[in-house]
Amino acid sequence: MSGYFRVCAPPAHPPLPARCDCQAIRPTAANGPDGLAVRAASTHLQRKLWTALEAHHVRFHSHGAAFVLAPETFATLRALLCTFTSTERQEVLATPWHGDGPDPWQTAPLEQWLHRLDTAWFSDACQHLSFDVQPIVELRGLQVYGHEALVRAQWDGQRLGAPALLRAAAAHGQRRAFDAHARLGAITQVYPALPRDQRLFINFSPSVVYNPDVCLRSTFETCRQVGADFSRLVFEVTESEAFPDLTLLRRYRAEGAQVALDDLGAGHTSLTYLAELQPDVVKLDRGLTHGLTGDDARMPLVQALITYAHDLGIRVVAEGIETAAELALVTALGSDYGQGYHLGRPAAQPVFGGLHLS
Numbered sequence: 001m002s003g004y005f006r007v008c009a010p011p012a013h014p015p016l017p018a019r020c021d022c023q024a025i026r027p028t029a030a031n032g033p034d035g036l037a038v039r040a041a042s043t044h045l046q047r048k049l050w051t052a053l054e055a056h057h058v059r060f061h062s063h064g065a066a067f068v069l070a071p072e073t074f075a076t077l078r079a080l081l082c083t084f085t086s087t088e089r090q091e092v093l094a095t096p097w098h099g100d101g102p103d104p105w106q107t108a109p110l111e112q113w114l115h116r117l118d119t120a121w122f123s124d125a126c127q128h129l130s131f132d133v134q135p136i137v138e139l140r141g142l143q144v145y146g147h148e149a150l151v152r153a154q155w156d157g158q159r160l161g162a163p164a165l166l167r168a169a170a171a172h173g174q175r176r177a178f179d180a181h182a183r184l185g186a187i188t189q190v191y192p193a194l195p196r197d198q199r200l201f202i203n204f205s206p207s208v209v210y211n212p213d214v215c216l217r218s219t220f221e222t223c224r225q226v227g228a229d230f231s232r233l234v235f236e237v238t239e240s241e242a243f244p245d246l247t248l249l250r251r252y253r254a255e256g257a258q259v260a261l262d263d264l265g266a267g268h269t270s271l272t273y274l275a276e277l278q279p280d281v282v283k284l285d286r287g288l289t290h291g292l293t294g295d296d297a298r299m300p301l302v303q304a305l306i307t308y309a310h311d312l313g314i315r316v317v318a319e320g321i322e323t324a325a326e327l328a329l330v331t332a333l334g335s336d337y338g339q340g341y342h343l344g345r346p347a348a349q350p351v352f353g354g355l356h357l358s
Contacts, residue, residue: 025177028123033096033103036074037066038110041091045084049092052080068097074117081111112171119168125155126165126178129185132346135355136201136317136339139331142355146199146234148339149186150346162203179205184222191228195352201260204235206248216251230256234281238262249277260317264305275312282309284335286320292329299333306334324357 038060040046046065053060053067056076060067069077081089094110095102108116133147153160169178186202194200223230235252237259249259260281261274274282288302302318309316318330321340330338344351 025123025126025174025181026172028120028172032071032117032120033098035068035070035097036077036110036113037063037068037095037097037102038077039066039093039095041093045088045091048084048088052083055083056080063102066095066102074114077110078114081114108173115167115171119171121155122165122168122172122174125153125160125168126181128154129182129189130154130348131186131190132348133190133350134339134346135344135351136199136337137343137355139318139327139335139338142357144195144198144344144351144354145337146201146232147190147194147350148201148236149190149203151182151185151203175205180218184218187219187222187228187233188226190350191226191232194232194350198350199232199234199258201234201236203238203262205238216248220255231258234258234260236260236262236283237279249279263319264309271308274309274314278312279314281315281317281337283317283319283339284330286340289318289326289330289340290320290322292326294329299329302330303333310334327357 038049040049049067056079058069058073058076058080060069060073062068081092084092089111090109092110093107094113095104095107096113097103130152132150132152134150135144136146136148137143138145151162151165153165165178165182166175169175183202183204186200191200222228223233230252233252235249235257237249252259258280259277260283261277261279262283263285264271264274264282284302284305288298288305292298292302306316315336316334317337317339318335319339321327321330321338321342323342326340327338327342342357343355
């Protein structure tokens, strides 16, 4: 054969890895970068950045179009960013500087980099995940239908909640890994403690999955390991800014699981694709129910959403139920289930049986 290269035909069915490497939490470097090379994405913002650096007396040296800053200046950068609008901040970029040069593969908004430096605890905290559970209650008989797993972490004497963990995961570029880590943790830690007649609601962000054949395999394997019945799992779509990937949701349904759509009415979830997605359950955002009264202007909207969901064969959970009055109203409007402090606060152990409310 002439030439220097030999072309080999790929195998007909290339083997898939047991687990996607994007599901592994990457360790945080013991030390931060030696500096940050900061620049703006446009000429007028670059001028504004230079003016802000001068006004805050930040010392730097130039490297091409970037201003290279030493670690002792990082605290000042937080005040500097306040001079930019939220939109502008996304175009003020930072590249970590190691030794004698930048690492362009790690370029991200400066705001994200500062939050990454503030959350150096992230990878360590992910090794200590735990879960609280909050009951989801069938409203007609006040029987507990299931529990939602709420991720927590213990680090340096602090108990971190889901919002802090999710923001840190985004700052470190590890949303995919954290979503998988928390999903598997919920199955292994919470499912075995769940009463046999209850469902487990697991938060799930479809946008973090590359390939369902690889990325969801770990979910199926973990369920088999703990003997989880897929019909008792409800995967709750927590990210609805974009249309959820129906392929992923169909894979879960094919295994017998249910799908829930979170925060209907929050402003992100669109009614235009509710019929297309056809979730088994939809959750009304707490903004629709908190402080609800009989003469509230939101009453017709809540009623319409419940009626529309029922017409599509979708069951409804009213979130944010904190008073007996709110409970009575959403029950009268036809909500199937409720969730909120009045029905049960997040706790380490699930609630067995029915509720006896005063």
